[in-house]
Amino acid sequence: MSSVLYDTPGPRAKRRNILYSVVFLVAAAAVAWWVLSQLSDKNQLDWEKWKPFFTDSRSWTTYLWPGLENTLKAAAISMVIALPLGAFFGIARLSDHLSVRIPSTAVVEFFRAIPVLILMIFANAAYSQFSNLSSDERPLYAVVTGLVLYNSSVLAEVVRSGIQALPKGQSEAAYAIGLRKGQTMRSILLPQSVTAMLPAIVSQLVVILKDTALGSIITYPELLAAIRPMSAAYGANTIACFTIVAVIYVIVNFTLTTFASWLEKRLRRGKKSTGAVLSAAPTPDGAAV
Amino acid sequence: MFDFLEGYDLLGAFWVTVQLTALSAVGSLIWGTLLAGMRVGPVPLLRGFGTAYVNVVRNIPLVVIIVFTSLGLYQTLGVSLGSDIVNTTNFRLAVLGLVAYTSAFVCEALRSGINTVPVGQAEAARALGLSFGQVLTLVVLPQAFRSVVGPLTSVLIALTKNTTVASAIGVAEAAALMKDMIENEAQLILISAVFAFGFVCLTLPTGLILGWVGKKAAVKR
Amino acid sequence: MKRRKVTAAASVALALAVTATACGGSKNDNGSSGGKKITIGIKFDQPGLGQKTPDGTYTGFDVDVATYVAKQLGYKASDIQWKEAKSADRETMLQRGDVDFIAATYSITPEREKKVDFAGPYLLAHQDVLVRADDNSIKSAKDLNSKKLCSVTGSTSAQNIRDTLAPKAQLQNYGGYSECLTGLENKAIDALTTDDSILAGYAAQSAFKGKFKLAGLKMTNENYGIGVKKGSPLKAKINKALEKMVADKSWQKAVEANFGPANYQYEPAPKIGNVVK
Numbered sequence: 001m002s003s004v005l006y007d008t009p010g011p012r013a014k015r016r017n018i019l020y021s022v023v024f025l026v027a028a029a030a031v032a033w034w035v036l037s038q039l040s041d042k043n044q045l046d047w048e049k050w051k052p053f054f055t056d057s058r059s060w061t062t063y064l065w066p067g068l069e070n071t072l073k074a075a076a077i078s079m080v081i082a083l084p085l086g087a088f089f090g091i092a093r094l095s096d097h098l099s100v101r102i103p104s105t106a107v108v109e110f111f112r113a114i115p116v117l118i119l120m121i122f123a124n125a126a127y128s129q130f131s132n133l134s135s136d137e138r139p140l141y142a143v144v145t146g147l148v149l150y151n152s153s154v155l156a157e158v159v160r161s162g163i164q165a166l167p168k169g170q171s172e173a174a175y176a177i178g179l180r181k182g183q184t185m186r187s188i189l190l191p192q193s194v195t196a197m198l199p200a201i202v203s204q205l206v207v208i209l210k211d212t213a214l215g216s217i218i219t220y221p222e223l224l225a226a227i228r229p230m231s232a233a234y235g236a237n238t239i240a241c242f243t244i245v246a247v248i249y250v251i252v253n254f255t256l257t258t259f260a261s262w263l264e265k266r267l268r269r270g271k272k273s274t275g276a277v278l279s280a281a282p283t284p285d286g287a288a289v
Numbered sequence: 290m291f292d293f294l295e296g297y298d299l300l301g302a303f304w305v306t307v308q309l310t311a312l313s314a315v316g317s318l319i320w321g322t323l324l325a326g327m328r329v330g331p332v333p334l335l336r337g338f339g340t341a342y343v344n345v346v347r348n349i350p351l352v353v354i355i356v357f358t359s360l361g362l363y364q365t366l367g368v369s370l371g372s373d374i375v376n377t378t379n380f381r382l383a384v385l386g387l388v389a390y391t392s393a394f395v396c397e398a399l400r401s402g403i404n405t406v407p408v409g410q411a412e413a414a415r416a417l418g419l420s421f422g423q424v425l426t427l428v429v430l431p432q433a434f435r436s437v438v439g440p441l442t443s444v445l446i447a448l449t450k451n452t453t454v455a456s457a458i459g460v461a462e463a464a465a466l467m468k469d470m471i472e473n474e475a476q477l478i479l480i481s482a483v484f485a486f487g488f489v490c491l492t493l494p495t496g497l498i499l500g501w502v503g504k505k506a507a508v509k510r
Numbered sequence: 511m512k513r514r515k516v517t518a519a520a521s522v523a524l525a526l527a528v529t530a531t532a533c534g535g536s537k538n539d540n541g542s543s544g545g546k547k548i549t550i551g552i553k554f555d556q557p558g559l560g561q562k563t564p565d566g567t568y569t570g571f572d573v574d575v576a577t578y579v580a581k582q583l584g585y586k587a588s589d590i591q592w593k594e595a596k597s598a599d600r601e602t603m604l605q606r607g608d609v610d611f612i613a614a615t616y617s618i619t620p621e622r623e624k625k626v627d628f629a630g631p632y633l634l635a636h637q638d639v640l641v642r643a644d645d646n647s648i649k650s651a652k653d654l655n656s657k658k659l660c661s662v663t664g665s666t667s668a669q670n671i672r673d674t675l676a677p678k679a680q681l682q683n684y685g686g687y688s689e690c691l692t693g694l695e696n697k698a699i700d701a702l703t704t705d706d707s708i709l710a711g712y713a714a715q716s717a718f719k720g721k722f723k724l725a726g727l728k729m730t731n732e733n734y735g736i737g738v739k740k741g742s743p744l745k746a747k748i749n750k751a752l753e754k755m756v757a758d759k760s761w762q763k764a765v766e767a768n769f770g771p772a773n774y775q776y777e778p779a780p781k782i783g784n785v786v787k
Contacts, residue, residue: 003329004408004411004412004415005329005330005331005403005411005421005424005425005429006331006415006420006421006424007415013331017331017332017333020332020334020335021332021333021334021335024332024334024335024338025334028338035366038366038367039365039366042365042366044365109493110485110489112492113450113488113489113492114485114488115450115451115464115488117453117454117456117464118453118463118464118467118485118488121467121468121471122471122477122481122485125471125481126477126478126481129477206348210348210349210350212350213350213351213352213353214350214352216352217352217456217457224350224352224353238360239361239365242353242356242357242360242361245353246357249348249349249350249353250345250348250349253349254344254348257344257347257348279401
């Protein structure tokens with residue numbers, strides 16, 4: 001293990017590292033001990049409260065799976081709608097015509113500037129006032145609307161930078177052999193940039209998945225919202241429910257994140273590609289910079 | 290036309306949003322830098338901790354973290370963060386949750402910034418006999434920070450928007466007020482437009498100003 | 511070749527995600543007997559009144575009342591489709607005809623009567639506070655001024671506290687009542703406020719047995735009615751059913767079964783049409 005930032009540890013540095021490790025371990029153990037003893041004081045570690053997740057399959061079939069299904073459903077629908085919409089706006093922003101470029105830039109920048117939660121609250125209220133959706137369907141529509149509005153503008157930026165990341169020679173060569181702008185975009189730039197954008201798109205899926213949890217605030221019955229009826233049914237094991245739900249989120253999202261960075265590495269190694277690969281590195285709102 | 294605003298403290302709500310943003314920004318910059326230091330540092334245990342922290346935290350929805358600070362830390366563990374007033378405690382808990390979440394992204398941005406600093410810089414610093422701490426704080430981080438103003442701006446803008454999630458534990462910021470107003474007033478479109486405008490006012494200038502700063506600050510290579 | 515493999519992997523992942531959700535989407539009613547159905551709106555998360563159990567069945571006083579009424583209207587228990595009626599959605603659900611009637615801690619108020627009709631009332635509840643069993647410091651609404659109260663964002667109970675009952679009380683608002691219970695148990699919060707019938711349901715949960723009690727403040731009158739669409743002929747039929755429920759002691763049995771364990775001093779069965787102001 002070597003790094004440019006520090007020398008390979010000699011005997012003294014090794015001793016010091018061990019000292020730091022021990023100090024950190026002691027501190028971490030102290031915190032953990034305090035948390036656990038507080039929790040057990042408050043009866044939160046009672047087997048009663050955790051048992052349902054391990055011995056009662058109904059806790060999964062009645063509460064957690066349906067919640068997770070709704071989470072995945074909202075995320076998948078949003079992604080499927082947001083991707084083409086994002087591609088459209090991303091390409092529109094690259095247009096040579098001011099009349100196309102300016103409105104699309106305005107739309108993208110506007111929806112990137114507004115919190116998803118605000119968009120969801122608005123969509124939920126708007127659907128209940130101006131539409132005929134039933135109360136079961138409305139929250140899903142509102143969640144998807146919020147996510148699509150926001151994420152299509154983020155994906156527009158991904159698409160735009162994906163296309164811009166291609167070497168200039170690609171489009172120049174295309175023009176040189178007589179292709180038109182539309183043809184260049186369709187048959188030269190887009191196919192190549194799609195592979196370049198894949199990691200960033202998969203990471204954006206993680207962002208969408210996490211944001212579906214905001215749906216619980218507007219009463220969409222997703223995974224986080226499953227906690228309330230579940231803890232009411234199992235005698236207020238709120239902490240246990242929260243922990244299980246958090247673990248589920250981490251597992252699902254970690255799988256996606258790992259897939260994204262595997263994809264990125266894979267693409268960067270690939271010899272045939274143009275070498276332009278958009279990073280899967282996440283920002284809190286997923287906007288590729 | 291705007292008489293529906295009467296009786297609501299719109300500026301107050303946005304002021305809470307600004308405060309949440311500013312305090313969380315400072316906090317996550319500090320904690321995020323420490324995390325980045327751990328992740329590139331020589332102590333394997335700390336490296337492992339930093340990696341685990343980032344991978345866990347950035348994969349949990351922010352709402353879960355924020356609600357957990359209230360239900361877990363405050364209600365169950367009794368951590369009230371030095372205040373006896375419910376609203377103050379909630380505000381501080383929200384800042385804590387936002388810092389915990391955002392610092393994972395600050396850490397990742399900084400780490401990629403550290404990677405842009407030429408290897409020769411650190412090698413030269415080590416050749417001079419500087420320790421890891423000195424290499425990091427005197428040579429590498431100052432250059433890294435200058436190259437990540439852009440990514441950090443994205444993080445800051447995301448943070449501004451993420452403060453809306455604090456409404457989940459009853460912090461009276463903009464989104465909470467908006468929900469309240471929509472329930473009690475009829476002008477849905479106008480109300481939403483006002484709040485959308487408020488957030489555009491907060492985030493767009495931030496992006497523009499820091500974008501300019503980023504260009505100025507970037508190390509020309 | 512390599513690139514094609516990666517693209518293939520990505521499309522497989524996407525296909526998986528789509529099919530997974532497609533499976534999730536197609537969970538319809540369990541399609542039992544082909545007879546006529548009735549759809550009833552209830553709460554899903556309020557123990558003692560309307561709660562979805564882990565088996566996917568429903569229990570609570572509202573559920574018992576609704577089942578009895580449905581039976582009188584000629585529907586078997588298996589003909590009932592339960593639907594969650596969240597507080598904010600109730601009027602819209604009735605107006606749109608999503609449900610035939612709603613029994614979901616639905617207080618009769620003049621504003622609501624403009625939009626929907628109410629049968630009943632079938633229970634008289636009061637806004638009250640739930641406190642720890644050893645806490646005797648709350649004797650009237652005024653005592654709440656120095657306390658930390660927990661309620662649900664946007665609920666009428668929270669508004670009552672803020673506007674008239676105890677304006678100086680500190681209010682902690684969450685998305686649901688169950689969140690308040692943890693804090694109440696651990697003394698981060700002094701009291702949880704809403705209708706006493708709802709509070710009784712929480713106090714009766716086995717995990718909280720003996721830990722909480724109702725302060726018995728009776729701060730407001732909440733007449734629970736069964737909501738129907740404006741002008742619906744169901745109203746008269748439901749009223750008749752409710753009268754019968756009280757007369758044949760089924761009402762009493764339901765109240766005892768659902769509120770008994772909580773030591774809840776429920777009011778006697780209200781007279782149909784008699785809304786207590």
